[in-house]
Amino acid sequence: MKKALGLFTAGALMMALAACSSSGTPAASGSAAGGAPNKALGDIVVGFAQVGAESGWRTANTKDIQDSFKAAGIQLKFSDAQQKQENQISAIRSYIQQGVDYIAFSPVVQTGWDAVLGEAKAAGIPVILTDRAVDSKDTSLYKTFLGSDFVKEGKEAGDWLVKEYEGKSDAVNIVQLEGTTGSAPAIDRGTGFADAIKANPNMKVVASQTGDFTRAGGKQVMEAFLKSQPKIDVVFAQNDDMGLGAIEAIEAAGKVPGKDIKIITVDAVHDGMQALSEGKINFIVECSPLLGAQLIDIIKKLNAGETVPQRIVTDETTFTQEQATEALPNRKY
Numbered sequence: 038m039k040k041a042l043g044l045f046t047a048g049a050l051m052m053a054l055a056a057c058s059s060s061g062t063p064a065a066s067g068s069a070a071g072g073a074p075n076k077a078l079g080d081i082v083v084g085f086a087q088v089g090a091e092s093g094w095r096t097a098n099t100k101d102i103q104d105s106f107k108a109a110g111i112q113l114k115f116s117d118a119q120q121k122q123e124n125q126i127s128a129i130r131s132y133i134q135q136g137v138d139y140i141a142f143s144p145v146v147q148t149g150w151d152a153v154l155g156e157a158k159a160a161g162i163p164v165i166l167t168d169r170a171v172d173s174k175d176t177s178l179y180k181t182f183l184g185s186d187f188v189k190e191g192k193e194a195g196d197w198l199v200k201e202y203e204g205k206s207d208a209v210n211i212v213q214l215e216g217t218t219g220s221a222p223a224i225d226r227g228t229g230f231a232d233a234i235k236a237n238p239n240m241k242v243v244a245s246q247t248g249d250f251t252r253a254g255g256k257q258v259m260e261a262f263l264k265s266q267p268k269i270d271v272v273f274a275q276n277d278d279m280g281l282g283a284i285e286a287i288e289a290a291g292k293v294p295g296k297d298i299k300i301i302t303v304d305a306v307h308d309g310m311q312a313l314s315e316g317k318i319n320f321i322v323e324c325s326p327l328l329g330a331q332l333i334d335i336i337k338k339l340n341a342g343e344t345v346p347q348r349i350v351t352d353e354t355t356f357t358q359e360q361a362t363e364a365l366p367n368r369k370y
């Protein structure tokens with residue numbers, strides 16, 4: 038026992054010496070016991086590298102994050118990458134150079150982050166993934182991934198469709214408007230949807246193309262589909278904005294959205310819910326953009342030296358037309 042105690046004391050002494058030699062004085066870094074930064078909230082600086090402003094979801098997400106930081110009194114440096122990975126990487130490098138305390142970002146695509154995340158790790162800056170995932174094998178490159186289960190969202194969209202056509206064996210021709218190519222939500226929603234309908238040979242995705250999660254993109258791709266496809270029964274738009282663009286294209290082609298062509302979308306932002314309650318969209322799977330409060334919670338925990346789970350999944354629901362009409366007055370975004 039005595040020997041073990043001696044070893045412990047020697048170890049503690051060595052750690053104290055190491056702290057001394059790296060920073061001059063042991064307390065210079067402000068680190069408390071256990072390595073927790075324990076900074077006053079007002080002294081914490083977080084760099085947030087946002088994807089862009091491509092959709093209603095993104096606008097709501099940006100506002101919620103900015104409002105949550107203001108309310109918590111934590112400093113926020115915010116950048117908009119205009120949907121370009123290279124811009125996000127530069128923003129993250131600049132946050133590293135400025136020596137922020139934490140970096141949070143929503144990766145526009147899944148691949149290609151190992152180098153810059155390695156730089157953040159080497160600089161000792163914890164990274165929090167919000168909303169979208171990266172495909173890095175080394176999970177020590179980030180503290181946690183806070184966001185939705187996109188496979189589940191795609192699956193719920195497909196499940197609704199299967200139920201809608203239950204007992205019918207006529208061909209159901211589906212066109213899919215994909216989100217940003219290579220992004221986690223586009224990949225995963227596509228996977229979940231395909232999985233849900235695969236047991237029904239009469240249901241076929243006859244065309245699938247990216248509309249980049251924008252209204253203009255959704256409209257343009259839908260116009261092309263309406264010209265090239267002889268019969269379209271259903272549109273699966275991987276977000277509301279592309280679905281809203283598709284509605285414009287369908288109406289311009291003299292058809293009735295929601296009736297002649299059924300529409301399923303993901304997000305449940307205000308304009309999507311409005312179109313759902315008007316009968317122009319048939320079903321929406323919710324994806325909550327309100328991640329700000331949870332992000333603040335994670336930062337507070339890390340600041341206090343607590344651990345956070347590697348994956349935090351947001352709670353979500355789905356909406357039929359009747360449910361949208363009921364929910365609309367109380368929606369926050």
Ligand code: GYE
Pocket residue numbers: 091092093094095168169222250275276277278303304324
């Ligand atoms: O569904 C879409 C946005 O990453 C969950 O990105 C987000 C998606 C959202 O552009 O509208």
